[in-house]
Amino acid sequence: MTDPATNPSPMPAPEQRAPAVPASPQQRALADAVREIEHHVAAAGWDAPVRVFALVRTQAALEASPSLADQLSTQVLAAARAEPWHLTSIEQEGLPAAEDLESLLAALSWPATVDGTAVTVERVVLPPHAEAAMPQDPDAALAYLMGHPERTDVRIAVGVLRDGTSWCALRARTNDSDDEVGHGPDLVPGLVQAVRATLA
Template identity: 60%
Template sequence: MTSEISARTRALAVTCVEIERHVGTRGWDGPIAVFSLVRSAQIVAASPHLAQELPDGAAEDPEHLTSIEQDGLPEAETLEDLLAQLAWPETVDGAAIVVERMVVPPEAEAQMPTDPEEGLAYLMAHPDRQDMRIAVGVLRTGETWCALRSRANDSDDAVAGGPDAVPGLAQALASTLR
């Protein structure tokens, strides 16, 4: 994270990294996890007793976000189907999702078979395959952040991030806020 990003984007970045770490405590090969994001000051205004549950200074920081994991996600065959079923009330400032995906270099992806079963077999056997955990967060105000961890470099100090690392997923998640 650089000083060139806004305070709001910085807060989203911190939240995405925290969410990725939280989901990472469960190990690899886990299910999709979805989170609502709410400004911590808004939570404390509605329920002052919750201030003690937040990190020091969070209640006073207008950009600090609290993530709330969503249980009981709807049944869905694909990630796209799941996202199509999500909607958030206006009290939610943003959303985050954590997924695991296999990635290969672009030149290998270009050679991947179009048949889904053959494509999966190709990915599983490819020597340059990387397993990635991807946490994407979006805010109603338009900010996005992606935190990425590879299984091959599974340590907190090796989590990469940026505002547009996984733009398609960020756009799809943002559509759930409209």
């Protein structure tokens, strides 16, 4: 699989917006899950591969497998009892080989017991004027990206539920702090749509 940190397909810089507020119980639960996933992945550092997570409603998972309670903290169990939409994330191992993120997502499908999915990926962001000058040749484009003085490395976490609800978290390497992570339902619309398609 192509290393997402060096994929020669830059993303445009995200728009600056006011902090987003989840609009529904489902979106609040998804926002919490995406935030926790992004923090978990951030703890492992940068230059990481794509990671994929199944999202399941914790109450339903506990009903189907009561022994799961032994693996969850008291705090998580209390939150799951209080919030019907509380979500548990399950990282997927042994992902299929793929040339790029788009191919990987196209190869994924989920059983009905999965309520949503989340993906984390690293990308290079360039300002529009720099992106316009990028060479067409893939090797030259990669060298251009990696050597550009205005490049910014970002980690993106995108989560989507079966009803279409989405949430994103975006962390820049230049502001690598939990309180500097941007959040919103559609910060990366193309990736949101691609992740949503895995649940179709």
